[in-house]
Amino acid sequence: MPSERTAVVVEKRPLTPEVRHVVLRLDEPETFSFQPGQIIQFVLDPKTLRLFSLASAPAALPLIELCVDITPGGRGSQFIEGLRLGDRVQFRGPFGVFTVPLKEARPLEFVATGAGIAPIRGMLRGLFEAGNRFERPVALTFGNRRASDILYHDEWLALNAREPAFRYHATLSQPDAGWTGLHGRVTDVLPSRKDEFQNRVFFLCGSPQMVDDTRKVLEEIGIPERDIHFEKFF
Amino acid sequence: MRIEVKRDLCIGASSCVIVAPGVFELDSELKAIVKDPSGADAHTILEAARACPTLAIYLYDDDGKQIFPLPPAPAS
Numbered sequence: 164m165p166s167e168r169t170a171v172v173v174e175k176r177p178l179t180p181e182v183r184h185v186v187l188r189l190d191e192p193e194t195f196s197f198q199p200g201q202i203i204q205f206v207l208d209p210k211t212l213r214l215f216s217l218a219s220a221p222a223a224l225p226l227i228e229l230c231v232d233i234t235p236g237g238r239g240s241q242f243i244e245g246l247r248l249g250d251r252v253q254f255r256g257p258f259g260v261f262t263v264p265l266k267e268a269r270p271l272e273f274v275a276t277g278a279g280i281a282p283i284r285g286m287l288r289g290l291f292e293a294g295n296r297f298e299r300p301v302a303l304t305f306g307n308r309r310a311s312d313i314l315y316h317d318e319w320l321a322l323n324a325r326e327p328a329f330r331y332h333a334t335l336s337q338p339d340a341g342w343t344g345l346h347g348r349v350t351d352v353l354p355s356r357k358d359e360f361q362n363r364v365f366f367l368c369g370s371p372q373m374v375d376d377t378r379k380v381l382e383e384i385g386i387p388e389r390d391i392h393f394e395k396f397f
Numbered sequence: 398m399r400i401e402v403k404r405d406l407c408i409g410a411s412s413c414v415i416v417a418p419g420v421f422e423l424d425s426e427l428k429a430i431v432k433d434p435s436g437a438d439a440h441t442i443l444e445a446a447r448a449c450p451t452l453a454i455y456l457y458d459d460d461g462k463q464i465f466p467l468p469p470a471p472a473s
C-alpha cells in the first residue's frame with residue numbers, strides 16, 4: 164500500500180469560474196520529492212481515487228500547487244470544491260512519467276488547453292528555476308476559447324518577457340474583440356511553425372480529443388511518435 | 398499480442414479502463430487487470446497503454462518482443 168502523506172490547505176482561489184488554484188503545505192516536506200509534471204492521488208474513500216497534476220515545481224516546497232477544473236462535477240471536483248483553508252488532506256504519490264527527462268537537451272514545445280496547463284506549469288517553472296540549463300528554445304502553445312479562460316496568462320507573458328529562450332503562443336478559438344494573439348485551436352496554429360519543430364520534443368496535455376488531434380497533426384508534419392509525450396485529462 | 402499490467406506501477410488511474418473497457422477493469426484493490434485480451438483491437442489496446450500515466454501496461458508481440466513502452470531515444 165503506498166504511503167499516505169498529509170498536507171494543509173493554505174490557499175484556494177478561483178482562476179476562472181470553473182478552475183481552482185489550490186496550495187497545500189506539506190506536513191513532512193523532507194520526505195517528499197517529485198519531478199515537475201508528476202501527479203498526486205487523493206483517496207476520497209476506499210473505492211474512489213482521484214489524480215491531480217502538480218502545477219508547481221520542487222523549489223516551492225514545502226508548498227505544492229494544484230490547478231483543477233471543477234466543471235466535470237464528479238467526486239474529484241466536489242472534493243476540491245469542498246476544501247477549506249486549514250483542512251488537512253491525505254494523498255499518495257508522486258506518480259507519473261509525464262516529465263521532462265533530466266538528460267533531454269533538445270528544444271521543447273509544450274502544448275496545453277484549459278487546465279491541461281497544470282503539469283506544464285510545473286515543468287516550465289522547473290526548467291526556468293533551474294536556469295534552463297541547456298539554453299535550448301522552449302515554447303508554450305496554449306489554447307483556450309476566450310481570453311478570460313487563459314490560466315496564468317500574466318505568468319506566461321512575464322516569462323516571455325524575461326527569458327530569451329521562451330516563447331509564448333496563446334491562441335483562442337472564440338476570440339473576443341480586441342484579441343491580437345493567435346486565432347484557432349492549437350491544431351490550427353501549430354503547423355504554421357513546423358519549420359521550428361526539427362528535433363523538438365513535445366509535451367501535450369488536455370482533453371483526450373485535443374491530445375489525439377494534436378498527435379495526429381504533429382505526426383502529419385513528421386514529428387516522430389517517440390518525441391511526443393502526452394497526458395490526457397479524462 | 399500479450400498484455401501485462403505491472404501491478405507495482407498501477408495506481409488505479411483507470412485510463413486503460415476508459416480507453417479499452419472491453420480489455421481492462423479494476424480489481425478489488427483498484428489495480429488494473431486484463432479481463433479479456435481480445436476485447437479490443439490492437440490499436441485501442443496500444444492507446445490504452447499509452448494513456449496510462451505511470452506506463453504500467455506493457456505490450457509484447459507474438460514473438461515476445463516488447464513493443465510498449467518503447468525505450469527512450471538517446472538524447473542528442
